[in-house]
Amino acid sequence: DAGVIQSPRHEVTEMGQEVTLRCKPISGHDYLFWYRQTMMRGLELLIYFNNNVPIDDSGMPEDRFSAKMPNASFSTLKIQPSEPRDSAVYFCASGASSHNEQFFGPGTRLTVL
Amino acid sequence: GNSVTQMEGPVTLSEEAFLTINCTYTATGYPSLFWYVQYPGEGLQLLLKATKADDKGSNKGFEATYRKETTSFHLEKGSVQVSDSAVYFCAMSTDSWGKLQFGAGTQVVVTP
Secondary structure, eight states: OOOOEEEOSEEEEOTTOOEEEEEEOOTTOOEEEEEEEETTTEEEEEEEEETTEEEEOTTOOSTTEEEEEEETTEEEEEESSOOGGGOEEEEEEEEOTTTOOEEEOOOEEEEEO | OOEEEEOOSOEEEETTOOEEEOEEEEOSSOOEEEEEEEOTTSOEEEEEEEOSTTOEEEETTEEEEOBTTTTBOOEEESSOOGGGOEEEEEEEEOSSSOOEEEOOOEEEEEEO
């Protein structure tokens, strides 16, 4: 298995632009998680899905952030409009309810100028 | 509320030294406990886990024992290598499945 795939690996954009991060979970996994990692705040869970349905989005910082999972093999995290304080590494992780373990993707390093 | 506290880094060691990273938790109920490792430029990888009191998780020479009486899950390795240089995260899950709460992470630097 290729593992969790995230794209792009690096994104540099200007303040006010829309940013879309993409994730392909491991086939057969029924949970998908989006995290944000910064030096100041560490790892934060933004949102997670079970069987493509959002279960808990209490970590989404504000309305500028939205996430979708249109099918079992694809999810997006969108920031519109982006701000410099959104600069961080964004991780996607997936897991199977039978194993209680999360597998992380390599992350997307976002820089908002 | 629920929380995970781990020792601050960086921890700098010489090769073949003994490593301990302390982790304590606060939770209602009986959480599952995890150690994840993050190598430079990569995502987190599960290192080991324990799901009930007195369980010992082990992997790649690392060990951690779930101590309910002290609410701790300290990570240990008897002889570290340069390749163990990474950031180590303690985490717990109190939900029926999945939602992890992470500690702040501890950077470990092993020098030759």
